[in-house]
Amino acid sequence: xELKDYFLMQLExxxxxxRKAIERVPEGHNDWKPHxxxxxxxxxxxxxxxMPGWVAFMIEGDELNFEDPASEKFRARAxxxxxxxxxxxxxxxxxxxxALEGTDEKHLHDRWRLISGNRVLSEGARxxxxxxxxxxxxxxxxxxxxxxxxxxxxxxxxxxxxxxxEGVM
Numbered sequence: 001x002e003l004k005d006y007f008l009m010q011l012e013x014x015x016x017x018x019r020k021a022i023e024r025v026p027e028g029h030n031d032w033k034p035h036x037x038x039x040x041x042x043x044x045x046x047x048x049x050x051m052p053g054w055v056a057f058m059i060e061g062d063e064l065n066f067e068d069p070a071s072e073k074f075r076a077r078a079x080x081x082x083x084x085x086x087x088x089x090x091x092x093x094x095x096x097x098x099a100l101e102g103t104d105e106k107h108l109h110d111r112w113r114l115i116s117g118n119r120v121l122s123e124g125a126r127x128x129x130x131x132x133x134x135x136x137x138x139x140x141x142x143x144x145x146x147x148x149x150x151x152x153x154x155x156x157x158x159x160x161x162x163x164x165x166e167g168v169m
Contacts (some may be wrong), residue, residue, distance in 0.1 A: 051090020
């Protein structure tokens, strides 16, 4: 199986799971945090909703520089409604799918890096960076989001297995 086919399957699965979590985000609680050092709920939800779209910019470019003003368009920003969150997810996943469909094995093996000015924060084969910086990172923040859901009395969806609110997937 080619890497792009594997990533297309993973994108579909992770988008479905992410949609289940985003559909439960309570509106009107964007500023809520479980702790002063924690991310605000609105930012976290927008981050989770937008992360599948990161695949596209990782395929379409060779690096992301946090100090480049052009990188601002990739930063998550809280939105007001669940519908807007779902649209972020839908749009980003569609862009990622198109980018994956248009790439090849060689390109996925080329280097990709995350930098801040002249400092390299992370660098590796594009396929490794997509796996780590998108899919593993998404699972981490989606799990964090489910804790926020629980603390806001929202039902936690069954994702990789049953939840206390949904016995089966």
